[in-house]
Amino acid sequence: MFGKLKASLGIGAAKVDTILNSMSVFQGETLRGTVHIQGGDVEQQIDAINLKLCTEVKVESENGASYQDFVIGTLKAVQPFVIQPNETKQVPFELKLDDETPITALNAYKNQCHVWLETTLDIDFAVDPSDRDHVEVKPLGCAAKVITAIEQAGFGMVKADVEKGYLRGNTFSSRSGFYQEIEFRNNGFINKKEIELSFILNGNTMHCLAEVDRSFGGRGDQYISFDLPVNASDDQVRSAVSRILSI
Template sequence: MFGKLKASLGIGAAKVDTVLESMSVFQGDTLKGVVHIQGGDVEQQIDAINLKLCTEVKVESDNSVSYQSFVLGKLQAVQPFTIQPNENKQVPFELKLDDETPITALNALKNLCHVWVETSLDIDFAIDPKDRDFIEVKPLPVAAKVISAIESAGFAMVKADVEKGYLRGGNFSSKSGCYQEIEFRNNGFINKKEIELSFILEGGVMHCLAEVDRSLSMRGDQYISFTLPLGASDGEISQAVSRVLSV
């Protein structure tokens, strides 16, 4: 009885550790791995193994900015089971990345984009054991080429973050409830310009929304959206990016 009381307080309780096949994936990939559960000092009932794909989003109010965890996807790996003292149980899983999962592999001066898998054991009347594994999300080739084209035009990637809310382009809109902004800036004096770029993967295409701010322009911010197939040619990418650069 005393052992169960200690376990309910997290002392000598079951532990969880998620091991991913790869810590580096591309947009739209499927995460694969194994959840390792190590039994504690007493028998415990595990009601579920919950895996969550998370990111951190910026939330702006009238007077402040805060950051909070945001769940992009979730998976319940098993049905309820009992783990015996010191028993080791392994549960394989697959969790597809949400198409709007932010890219984290960015060479930004200030990169605030983080993605992780959080694993927890659902145990009645106990502190749920948890494990957090950060992953690197790389841009698909079409997104990487758009970024490269903007940088080749003299723009530096200065910041990347994830904001709470939705985006709407000419023929698309986001669905996850958060969106990534990748900010570029050039060093021009007369033609000083900032570009905020967002990608939305949807099936076999990559949607892009660019917000362009010219410091000396009287027209205010301009928005340009375009859609490219995942296998877009260099010419198609160059033509799309030139619309953004010409604003």
């Protein structure tokens, strides 16, 4: 009885450790790994293994900006089971990234984009053991080409973050409840310009929305959206990016 009481407080209880096959994936790919469970000092019932793919979103309000965790996707790995003292179990899993999962592999001066997988054992009347693993999300080829083309035009990537809300372009709307903004600035004096770029992956299509702010000229913020196939050619990317740069 004393052992069960200690386990309910997290002392000598089962432990969980998630091992990913790869900590680095591309947009839209599938995370694969194994949940390792080590039994504690007493027998315990595990009601579920819950996996949550999360990011951190910026929330704007009258009181300023704050940050909160946002669950992108979930997976319940197994049905209830009992783990004996010191027993080990391994449970493989697969979790496809939501298409709108933010890109984290960005060379921004201030990169505030984070994605992680949180694993929790659901145990009645106990402190639920948990594990957190950060995931690097790399841009697909067409998104990487767009970023490179903007940088080659003299713009530096200064900031990237994830904001709560929705985006709408001419041919698309976001669905997840958050969107990523990647901010670029050039060093021009007369033609100083800032570009905020967002990607929305949808299957084999990469939707893009760009907000262009010119410090001089008095034209205010202007928006342009376009679509690219995920296997877009260099010419297709150059043509799309030229529309952004011409504003």
